[in-house]
Amino acid sequence: MLPKRSIVLKCLWLVILFSLGLFSCGMPEFPNTAELTEDIRSGIVRTMTEMVQTYYPFEQEKTGAQTASFTAALEGLLSDLSLADAEFKDGLRKAAALLSDGHSTVSWYPFGFMPGIRLRKLSGPGYDGIYVERCAGRPDIGVRQGDKLISIAGQDVSELFQQVLPFVYASSGYAREQIAANYIFSAALRTLPESSRSQPVYAVVLRGGTAQNIEITFSDDDTYFLFQNPYFCRVPESEGTVGYIYLPTCGYLDDIDTIDQWINTLMGTKALILDLRGNGGGSSAVADYILGRFIASKEDPFPMKDKAGRTSGSIAPFPRGEQYTGRLYVITDYLTFSAANYLASRVRYGIDTGTLPAACLVGERSGGGSGVPVSKRLTENLTFRVSRYVIRAPGGSSFEAGTPADIPVFESATPEQLSQGFWSLPSAGGTDAEHDLALRFILSEEGYPQ
């Protein structure tokens, strides 16, 4: 018989070893250095090439030229020994974007959306360019809604646009252009000396048909479009009308329970708006669970296919709880991506197959991204992500390039509409229907004249 102390010690050791095992599972193996030496660069290129060769699953959608250009671009980076680290990372980012995949990218962000300003590329008869869509209620910022940007800090905007376009990873040209349009300010600032970036930037805009010189100032605090929490309301505020749920992300699984409770509350409404604008994705389970409140029977599964066409599981919504039987409007924009794009594609599939006859997609083509990615850390602060599986509808098609809207109110927006104060963005509380192009359309459809 073992003494008690011995048993206790053995149990303690077991607990300690178990804990160490848990925490050591994710220990990274990557070069812990800030400088990208020739060996590290070579390792990065080799790893990225191998990952794409192993995983990239879009043989059906793409022509093959994407992987060839990707490989050639990476090899070109290795042959140019004069590149600084930042230039090398720029090259990696541009090479990954050549894959035209909504998920494949390198975690290097030379450009970004400018806080407080949302831009939109508009093309149509008599107009083509990048316009200010909203400036977050900041009259002091210099630009006004509806301004067409001509130059910033002495640089031509169309040239800046062409500079940033190769950095944008997206599977649809439409999403790529809209995202690139929003990188314009950061691209202009990047060319300035670091010491002068906090100073006002001079720009030329076309306002009311006249070119004007203006001064632009920015504030990092001014973020208006990244809502951290979902919210709901009735539009307008009365019983039996239209319910509105804004879902800014699919990244939190407990949002399912919150939204379930809201749908219960909105059961009496005749229509429900599910706003997916700016939703960058998360878990497809959030999409399936929410859709489960709108379908009467289990939907066809969408298989996840790898490069060789093998199926690795499938996903599908299934009926849950009391079904919402009113009309369903889903608002999408070019930032509706990944799991949110999957939700939109499920609605599209339900409309096409008749399982969601009372649904309608409003807004614009969603951002796309139907891949299931895998990531690998290349260096201390550089990660490469590539799609490993692609989610396909029965029949083999994917929604990698986004889901088109039934009512493309944003794609058909004009400079005049922007000048008049309309925008394509979700507004706080969802109640500013007066300016929201999507809400205006939906409420008009439901019998509320705007």
Next chain:
Amino acid sequence: MKRTAAVLMIFFLCSFSAVWPQQRESRVSVTAVGGYSSMMPLSIGTFDRSIWNADAGAALRISRFLLLDASYTYGGIIYKGSGYTAFSGFQAGAKYFFLKPRGKWSDGLYFRTGIFSFWPASFRSAPVWGFYLNPGIRIPLTSHISLHQEITLRLFAENTPAFSPGVSGGITFEF
């Protein structure tokens, strides 16, 4: 469903392998437990997800019938499709043996009740917490080691109100 059936089968076989030696009334014991349960959000009334958990805990006997216990929990909530979130947390409560020892199998019947709190990784509002009430049976294998099998009944409170029935089984070392 197959997974649940497999878990139930293991518990069933464990019950038959057990013998009923003289039970000890040890002061301190440590336990390792594994469990599996379904989960029904009260907002929709449908079992639409499941939970697995592995616990490591200790208990202190304070009377012939009553033990205080606490355990560290690691596990995951499994959503149909591709949803999964790992969690860690703790449970703390009391275990009550409600029958006087008569040298029969029924001596091992007990209720375990208390509170739990989990920190799920993919949840916006962490932690989630609630109550449990688990009827169970202690099956002694030797004078120092016993198996425990429970029907777990969890009630999640606050932002994720849900009912979660399931089963769990574990092994206890008594000192």
